[in-house]
Structure formats: C-alpha cells, structure tokens
Amino acid sequence: MANVINHPSRFLHLAISLIILIIFLIPLITFLNNNSLIFTIITKPYFSYYLTSFNNQSHQSHYPWRFSWRNTFINSLEFEGNVNYPSSSSSSNYSNDVSRAISPDFTKCGPVDLPPNAITSPYCCPTLATPFKFIDFKDYLINATYNKYKNNSSIIRVRRPAHLVDDEFIAKLEKGIAIMKSLPNDDPRNFIQQAKVHCAYCNGGYPQKHPFQDQKIDVHRSWLFFPFHRFYIYFFERILGTLIGDPSFALPYWNWDSIQGMQIPSYFTTPNSSLYHKLRHYKHMPPHLVDLNYDILSPKIRTQDQQISYNLAFMYKQMVLANTKELFMGSPYRLGDPAQPGPGSVELAPHNSIHDWLGAVDTPNHEDMGTFYTAARDPIFYAHHSNVDRLWELWTKLEGGRRDYRDDPNWLDSKFFFYDENLNLVRVKVRDCLDTKLLGYVYEEVDLPWLNVNPKPRRTKMQREAKKSSILASKPITKFPFVLDSKVSISVKRPKKLRSKEEKEQEEEVLVIEVTELQSYENVKFDVHIDDDEDMLSDENHAEFVGTFVSLPHGNHGHKSNTRFMVGISKVLENLEAEEDDHIVVTLVPMIGKGDVTIGRINIQFMSK
Template sequence: MGILTIPSSFYSHTSFLNQRRSRLPAKRAHLLRRPISCQTLSEELHCSQIFTNTNTNTNTNTNTNTDSKDEAAMKIDRRKMLMIGLGGSLHGATGVARQAIGYPIQAPDFSHCQTASEGPKQVNCCLPLSSSPIIEFKRPSILSPLRVRPAAQFVGKEYLKKYRKAVELMRALPPDDPRSFATQAKIHCAYCNSAFDQGGLPGMELQVHNSWLFLPFHRCYIYFHERILGHLIGDQTFGLPFWNWDSPAGMRLPTFYDEVGTSLYDPLRDPKHRKHGVVDLDHSLIDDPLSDSQQISQNLKLMYRVVMTNGKTAELFMGMPFRAGDNPNPGAGSLELLPHGAVHLWTGDRAQPFIENMGTFYSAARDPIFYAHHSNIDRMWTVWQKHVVKKTITFNDADWLETAFLLYDENAQLVRIKVKDCLDTTWLRYTYQDVRNPWLNARPTPKVRRSKAKAKVAAAETATATATVNKEKMFPLTLSSPVSTTVKRPRVKRSKEEKKAEVEVLVVDGILAVKEKPVKFDVYVNAPNDFGRLGPEASEFAGCFLNPQAGHETRHRYTLRLNITDLVDEIGADGDGTITVTLVPRTYTENLEIGALWIEFLST
C-alpha cells in the first residue's frame, strides 16, 4: 500500500480554526424528526432546567433579557480564554443560548425526548416519566456495606447463581418499570444517541461520550444499575463483576456470559470471539493473525500507552471540557478510544448492520456484558488516579463538578446526581477486588534504532522540501489510504522539568466521517517503511482515533489529542525540529476528512 507524502508547508491550522470559530452551533438534525409523545413531568423536573447558582440551591433564570451586554461579553471572553489555554477552539461566540457559556451542563428534561437514530434506524429510547419529585443524591452512609466488585475470571458458583438471578428478575420487570433491563438499556441509548438536549438549552445536543463526561456518567449509570440488581435479590453487598481484559487471565470473553438460556447470554456477539481467542484491545473489525502470546503482549503495551503515557493530564485521559451551550464531542480521552471502543467492536456481531449489540451506542447496554466491560473501564479510572495523577479531583473546575445527570435508583425514584458526587468509589460504598496490573511496566519499544529514526526524519524533510503541492488544495485531507506528512515541533530539547510541567501533544483536528459506521485510523510518528506491521507494541505508535458513530447524521467534527512527550524520547527524536506523522486507515475511513495537524502543549 502506497503512502501519500505531504509537505509540512502545505497547511496552517490557523485558517481552519478560524472557519470553525465563525460557525454558529450546529442545529440538531433530530429536531426535524418526529418527537416522542411524553406526558408532562412534575414541576420539580421543569425547575431543574433553569440554571442554578452553584453557591446556593435557589433557581435563577439566566436568559439574555436579564444579562447585561457586559456580562455576556465577560462570559464569552472567559470561555475563549479557557479554551485557548487548553489548546482548543471556540465554536462561535453567538447562537442558541450563548449566555450559558461557561456553565455546567444541567440534567435533561425527560419529557422533551426525540427519537434516537442509528443510520436509517429510528429508535425510541425515551424513558419512563416520574410523578414524584426528583430527589438530590446523597452519599451512602460510611456504615453501609461496602460492595466488592469481583474480577470475572475469579467468581464462584454461589456468586454466579445470585448474579444470574438478579438479571433474570430485572429482565422480568415490566418494560415501563424504570428498573427493568429494557429501560436500563434505553438509558445509555438516550444519553448517547441524541435523544436529549442539554437541560434548559433546546437544540443543544447532550452527548456523554467524547468529553470529560464519559467516565463520570458511566460510573453513575453503572452504580445505580448495580444497586437495582442487589435490591432485586435482597443483597446490599452485591457487586457487579468486572471484565478484567487488561490482565492475561481475563483476556477472553468470560464463559458464563456465553451460556445459552441464561439471563447473561446475548445472541448478538461475534461468533468468532465467543469461544476462542484473546481479546484484541486494538480491534479494527479484522482479526490479526497473532498468537495468543503475541496478542497478550500487544495488549499490555497498549494499556501502558493508554494510561501511563497518554494519561499524563486529565484532558488527555478523561476527555476535553464540555460545558453548557457547547457543541458535543470536543475530544475523547485515551481510555475511551482504546481499549474501550475496541472491546465494544470486538464483542459485537460483525454480521449486524451496526455491529449490534455491543458495537454501537444505541444497543450496547442490551448485552449484560456491557456492564462488566464498563465496570473495568471504571476501575481503570481508579488505577489512573492512584498511579498517574495521584489525586481524586482531576478537574478542579465547577463546570465539571456541577454537571448533573438524572438516573433511576433501586426504588424507581429519579435521582439527580452530579459529577462531584462520584469522584471516589468509596464515597459510593464500592470497591474492586485487588488484582495485578501487569501492564504498569509494559513500556513499548521502538522498532527503528535511534540513529535510523533520525535519518528517516532527515530524509522526509529533504523529500518534502522539493515538493510543490499547493497547500490551499490539500486540506481537508481525505484519508482513503495511508498519508505521511511532517509536522513542525515548536520546542525541542526541553528539560526534564519542562516536560514534567507540560506535555507535548499531537493534535489531529477536523475529523469528519460521512459514513454512519465505526471509524478507526492509527497514528504513527517516524514510522519505518513497513509501518503496516506495526501495532501498539511499538514506540512509534502514538495512538488512534476510534468512534463507533463518527459518521452520525449530525456530522460533528472531532479532534484527537495524543501525548508524544515520551514517544519522541523513545525514538530519539527529541532534538528534531520536525516529526513525520503517518495516518493509517483501519476501519471505514473512505472519504474521511482530516482538517489539520499541529503540536501544542498542555500543563500537567
């Protein structure tokens, strides 16, 4: 497969960003579809849609008639400065509900629900309405039992008997019961497939993926799901299992999920992966011809890259800020891309149109293994807090801490829970079985010796210096085949102190897919000519972009950020003024657009 080599001089990300900043927020495409008819919620729910003063609990109307022009300008300036400081872009300073800039996202109004979509498929993910007032979440007493979530590979017969029974009882509940398995699955669909607007902001899509909301939302969601299961079997100590796919002992589909006729079985899984094979944490819908030992080694090195390397800052690991009034999908964290997205694709049935059930947002939670998968994703958050950032509050930002979700508890009561409520698992009275994390020391290794790596960069610079491609015609770039280009590094030979204070980040911006299919491409730095054979075990692998729904009908542009601080050291390129970036399409990248590439720095 040939590579299109592009000179570094053909683009500047400035003009591209200016185009994005001048756009008004994208109008919700689903507003043109048939809304689901819902009965009116209680006054409590409607009151929750008005922005509240985070210093008090009183409701405050913040429409533009009460805000002065100076106040509005100050809010826009604050947002702009925040985003510039984070290396992001401002998506228009005016438009729908622009006065909300810089506020935390409020919980959605369940009575204003749209049909969710997956390609041509229209799905009713609307949730049952509550006639009772919404209750505010309160942390469980420290005297309440501590739930211990076990590793799936270590559970015993008695535990499995209880687990199967709990899910069986949940499946047997009426569909309109908020605790039923059907409704629990709809929760994920509603929050992830454009069924809801941001609370108080009609027309502004609520999306809990591809931002700093990914981990806290799923933690809260799984927490209440677990409590419902325990309540149904009368066991307050019941904890969901976690699929320990990051450890060799857990890198296969747990067998008890594949027993036909039990409550944990789902027929829509990849038949090639159900009985055989080690899970591929870098799965691209193609089974690599690796031995089990090779796949395990690759998985461990990928985990190191995801958590230890790309997790150096909260933005890089958890996702970029997403505030009220923002367009969705500002940028996913490394954990959401891999292994999270890859395990979803590996588990789903490739014979289905959208790799149902696990392979797409709207149906993923219909498979019981979804909850075990996300239990381990949640555990990765705790491991990262302990080994990388060594703190609980990773975004000391009120716009994150005060973001709210509405979820049902074990009593079918609607509860408003905020991000600040769920930052430590012990606050929620659960923990994880203590298991080894063998990937903590599985550092990737370079495939090209340092001297050769430098020679390749020099050769690339020479080649691009003689190219005569018109930069205005090259971007947006169509990624139908591998593409290599040189990218300028603004700062080289930084000291250890400088690298500790700021990480060097490669930005791939303006990613736009036109197919409503899973999109994946890999990113390599100074890769050798046989880059096709490289994988996550190589130092040259910077990371990947993976999104099960990148081509969703609302046509969002995405941004990928990858920490390359350690990488350039490992390949001996720290003193080089440019690096060669190679983008390798893996899954459904036909007509995929790339807007720009550049390097920025993020504070740790």
C-alpha cells in the same frame, strides 16, 4: 383589609382585578420563560414553575401549568455567582460567572438519531411519572429506604475480576439479570428500560437547557464519559442487589487488561443463562483472546503470546502515557457547546475497540455491542464498563496521583438523571461520584502487568533518521484540510525542543489531530505513527505506534461530527531519541472507513499535568 371585608362589592372588585392580573401575567411569564434568561434568574430563589405539553414523539404527558414552591424547576438554567446576561444563544457570549454545566432537559426526551439501517426503534425515552419530580443524590444517600436497604452503613461492596468469581456469585448475577428481564416493560428497572438509558444519553435523546435546545447531549468523546458511566452502572448494580436481596452484591469487572482476563468470561456464553446474548461475534468466544486494538475489517492473525504482548503494550500507552486530564478523560464539554469535543485515550480504545470486537458480524452496524444505541442490551456491557470505571480509579493514583477536572465547577456540576432501586428518579452531579468509597464500593486489587512495559523503538536511531529524511525530501507539503482515504505522512513542526526535566514534569507535549466531517453513521478507525517506516509500519508493541482513533456508528441528527484526537508524545520522543528534532513525521493509516473522515489540522501543543 377589614374595610374591604365589610364591603363585599369591594372584595368582589378586588378578586376580579386579581383574576385579570393573573390572566395577563400567564402569557407574559410564558414569553419570558421561553425567550429570556431573566425570568429564570429572578424567580428561581422563590418558586419553581414549568409548562409542558403532550410529547407525541416520546409518549410522555405532564400536568400543564403546575406550580411548585420547591426548588425543582428543571426547565431552567442554574446560575451561580454574579450573573451577566448573554445577548444571544451563542455559548461564547457567556460570562465566566455563569454556570455552563451540562444538564439534560429530562422532560424533553425525544427520538434518537440512528443510522438508516439500524435494527431498533429510535424511542429510548424512560417512563416519566406525572407530576414530574426527582430527589437529589445527597438525599438519596440518606433517605430511609436507602438506609433500610443497606441495613449497615459500613457495607462496602467489592467488585471482583470476572474470571475469579465463584459459582455462588455467578448464580446471583444470573438471578438478578433474569429478574430484571422479567419486570414489566414500563418498569424503569426492567433490563431493556435500563439499556434505553444508555441509548438516550449517548445518541442525542436529550436537548441541552434553554436557550441551547438545538444542541443534543452526548456523553461520549468528552469529560462526561467516565462520570456518566460510573453513575449508570452504579444504579444498575443497586437495582440488581435489591432484586436479589443482597446489599453486598457488586458487579464483576471484566479484567481484559490482565493476562488471565483477556477472554470473555465463560459464564456469559452459556446458552441457557440470562447472561447469554445472541448478538455477539461468533468467532470471539472463549478461549479466543481479545484484541484491544481490534480492526473490524482486517483482524490480526496472532499467536496467544503475541496478542498478550501487544495488548499489554497498548494498555501502557493508553494509561501511562495519557498523563494529563484531557488526554485521559477527554475534552471539556459545557453548556452551549456542540457534543463530542474530544475523547480520552481509554474511551477510544480499548473501550470502543472492545465494543467493536464483541458486536455481531451479521447485523448492519455490528449490533448489539458494536453500537451505543443497543450496547447495553448485552449483559456483558456492565462487566466491560465496570473495568473501564476501574481504570479511571487506577489512573487517578498513577505516579503518586493525577489531576482530573475537579477544579472546574462546570464539570463538577454537570447533571444526569437515573432511576434508583426504589423507582425514585434521582438527579446526580459529577461531584457526587468522585470517591467510590462514598458510593459504597471498591475494586479488588490485582497485578497490573502493563504498568512498566514502556515499548521500545523497532529500528535504530540511524535507520529512523534516514527514513525521515527520505520522507521529508520526497513528500509535498500537505494542505489542510484533506480527506483521509489512504495512508499519509506529514511533517509536523515542534514549537520547542530539548525541554528540561522540569518542563516535562509540568507539561506534556501533545500531538493534536483535528478531526472534521466525521461520518457518524459509519465505523471509522485510523492509527497514528511517529517517525515510522511507512512501508513497514510498527505494531502496538513498538514506540513508533502511538495511538488509534476509533468511532462506532451512531447518530448525529444529520450532521457530520467535529472532534479532536490527542496523543501524549513526551515519553515517545525520549524513546525515539528525537527530543532535539525540529520536526516529527506523523503517519496516519486509515484502517476502517477510508474517506469517511477529514483531517482539519495537525499540530503540537503543551498541556499542563
């Protein structure tokens, strides 16, 4: 080196050589980054690199060719363990040793896909600072600003039923929402900016990571539904608490699964309140009771006592009978998979049903609550989802504890990005949200009137068997696939009958309905019955009614959706005294969107509990 320094010409030659080498390496690095996973794998342990350009669609700009020696390479896949390189972009080519956790390419946010008659803009992308940077959730929990906000690390926020809060709490909630609405339009804490977060994640605003950029992320109808929404309202709650200067502030939960909470909390309907929202169903104001299995085309006319009875029976089926992780939480959704593989029970209803029930009747797609791209513009959205989050917490404790997906690293390491109360962009993982106490909140416990309802059959065993024999004798064999444009009854063979108590404790018998060519832009709903009288079908408070599939209008980038609908039937067959039957008769009843869905197959599977 000393020899080089003593001869300036040699130093100049060396410098020129290095410049030429860099000029040569830049396009090579770009090529590798865009066309191969090898570059990511080799360079990730040492430094981070990203190249971005001006995005006209999302109105975001970034510094090009910016190098970071910290491990913030967001445009890379994150591999763990021994890596086997895939030979193509097909997700089926990935080794089990390669992480397939979903993560949005946050810098590539683009316009979402909306129905043609949507009443809003397709631009839901958040404000994005340059240079792009974020903090991990574990650092967020311990950084100085967070501790300063909490003042006391022992503070646990208590989320209370919305119908039990006092005037002081209501005033705080109104103040917080009013401040959020008054913030500058480009402030990530602004109320509409917060609503756009839901729009982007739930309507394909973000692509998956390379090499699956053609796959758009949608957190609905999958195992991401519960953790995404838990984080979403968590940060919303943190922002509210900061804006009103109350570290103990917690969102209320709209306790629509209790008898006293089955109507919209009255303070959300006061016209001069920041909690009021114009785009709601005008006939569903208090004291009208919510219908947890709402049919937007043919609303049921029921007495209050009838509606309460039906709601409680429906809650039992959606919570207690959904006793496996896939039945309750939805199907696995990994890197490279198409979106919306299969929803869980509560997501379909009451979650989707209440969105429909609240949506306005004079907007094209029942905006705002009736569609995911505008739903979070209604302040009641957050009380609604607080209760959905509470039901997840309750479900994990039913029957002494139920298993979720925490044994699957692809679920645990799935990632999202949210802005916090201090305008920091925070990267979170599903594993970070599995204990609400560690997140600093709990739910006030109330009675669960649905817990032991266990609906009984409407007809006797003899009546059911006679009707079943008649249907089996008169119906032609159904050929799949078929368009569901009218009521249809199908004989489904059971793989095994007369299972022992031990077998039923280990595995749930599950009716699986493959839903194909679902029209994403339309409302779709169909109900499912087992061994019922198709000429006089049972209501929710009888065992023969086993579930409902509900889909709200949303975009799917020009494609029809494929998903599957699953219903646990072990307890149902016990109640129907049908455990020794070789076949069951499944009746599908299209309620909304007749002809807008195709049934690809119906069978019975066994799922581990």
